[in-house]
Amino acid sequence: MKNKQPSIFDLVVETHIGLERQGPGSPEATIKALSFLDNHNKDFRAADLACGTGGQTMVLAQNISGNITGVDFCSSFINIFNNNSKKLNLQERVKGIVGLMENLPFEKEEFDLIWSEGAIDNIGFEKGLNYWNSFLKKDGYIAVTCPSWFTDERPSEIEKFWSDAGCSLDTIGNDVLIMQKSGYVPVAAFTLPEKCWTDNYFAPREAAEKAILEKYAGNETVAAYIKNGKYEVDLYSKYKQYYGYVFYIGKKR
Numbered sequence: 001m002k003n004k005q006p007s008i009f010d011l012v013v014e015t016h017i018g019l020e021r022q023g024p025g026s027p028e029a030t031i032k033a034l035s036f037l038d039n040h041n042k043d044f045r046a047a048d049l050a051c052g053t054g055g056q057t058m059v060l061a062q063n064i065s066g067n068i069t070g071v072d073f074c075s076s077f078i079n080i081f082n083n084n085s086k087k088l089n090l091q092e093r094v095k096g097i098v099g100l101m102e103n104l105p106f107e108k109e110e111f112d113l114i115w116s117e118g119a120i121d122n123i124g125f126e127k128g129l130n131y132w133n134s135f136l137k138k139d140g141y142i143a144v145t146c147p148s149w150f151t152d153e154r155p156s157e158i159e160k161f162w163s164d165a166g167c168s169l170d171t172i173g174n175d176v177l178i179m180q181k182s183g184y185v186p187v188a189a190f191t192l193p194e195k196c197w198t199d200n201y202f203a204p205r206e207a208a209e210k211a212i213l214e215k216y217a218g219n220e221t222v223a224a225y226i227k228n229g230k231y232e233v234d235l236y237s238k239y240k241q242y243y244g245y246v247f248y249i250g251k252k253r
Contacts (some may be wrong), residue, residue, distance in 0.1 A: 001209065006216065011225045015208045017076055020244035023118030024196040024245050025145065030059045030117070031141045033247045036188045037113065040064040047071060047135070049101040050119030054081035055167065061085075061094045061114065070096035109137045120151045121167045125175055129182035129250075136252045139174075143249045144182060145192065145252045148172050154242040161235055162243075172246055184250030192245040202233050214242065 006014070016022045034040075044066025048057045051070030061068055070081050081096035099105055099115065102123045114136055121127040125146050132142060148161070149171045162169050171180070176186050209226050216222040 006219070006221065008225060011212065012073060012225055014212055015205060017080065018052065018208060019053070019055075019201075021055040021117075021200060022077075022227055023145075023149050024201045025056060025117050026192070026200050027056075027059045027195060029145075029192050029247060030056045030062060032190065032247055033188070034060065036213055036249045037141050037143070039123070040066060040112070041066055043067055045069075045110065046113035046115060047104075047106065047111050049114060049116040049132070050122070051077070051081060052098060054084050054096060054114075056117050057081070057094060057096075057114070058084055058085045058088055058090065061202050062088070066093070066112070067100045068094045069106075071072055071095070071099045071101060072096065073098065073100050080124045081251075096253075101128070104135060106135050108134050109140075111135055111138050111140060112137055113141045113143065115143050118221070120144045121146050121169070124168060125170065126178045126182060129179060129184070132248040133183045133252060136250060140252045141187070141249065142252070143247065144178075145245045145247050146175065147243060149174055149243050150191075155239060156171060158242060161232070169243065174245070175248060179248055179250045185253055187249040187251050189248050191248055192247065194240060194244075196245065197236055197240075202236070205229065 042065045044064055046066060046068045048060065048070045051057050051072050056072055057068055057070050075096055076097050078096040078098050085091045085094040101119065114132045137143065145168060147169050149169050152171060172189055176189055180188050209229055213222060214225050234250055
């Protein structure tokens with residue numbers, strides 16, 4: 001991309017491709033969410049939607065004995081996903097494919113578990129839960145993380161930021177009701193710790209952004225992209241008492 005004007009998509013991929021996770025989270029949070037599930041034996045089938053390079057997928061695979069299919073629209077992420085699977089000798093059970101979480105290439109009632117960390121808000125919490133429901137077997141599980149409000153009221157600056165980003169955040173209570181309305185029995189909901197943002201996502205992302213800023217020195221598109229990323233970090237530091245990522249686990253009725 002040396003002689004090319006990078007698009008925002010290019011920059012997002014370049015920023016995130018070397019990160020262990022492409023959003024807030026942790027192995028501990030993934031394992032905690034998994035602890036609310038039962039019967040994940042060798043015949044268990046799972047899909048990890050918007051899996052990125054598979055940081056959380058590999059944690060899942062090391063804690064269940066069934067098969068996992070990772071799905072992401074970015075082929076570069078999937079290439080790394082499948083390389084990581086091979087490095088961990090998981091390639092017989094864990095495979096990544098290029099696809100869209102809003103247009104899945106699977107059969108109805110194919111999975112015992114649908115997993116998605118940090119992505120469902122891109123298509124809408126309720127829309128995602130309703131669409132993905134049909135790919136789950138009866139009594140199958142769904143486990144997703146989604147940014148949510150901790151309070152009924154919050155400062156307009158942070159509301160505007162999430163609205164401008166195209167994310168319709170709701171309160172934890174309302175999201176649990178949406179899960180119930182979408183055909184699931186709510187099993188658990190818990191907030192991701194602050195370090196899932198700061199240590200596990202923002203810090204490595206900022207290091208990647210610094211390298212990109214140096215690589216494209218003087219590029220206005222890159223400078224604006226980096227500035228927006230820093231604004232997100234600043235807002236979290238300022239308003240983290242009002243919002244955060246929440247793990248929602250439900251069981252299909």
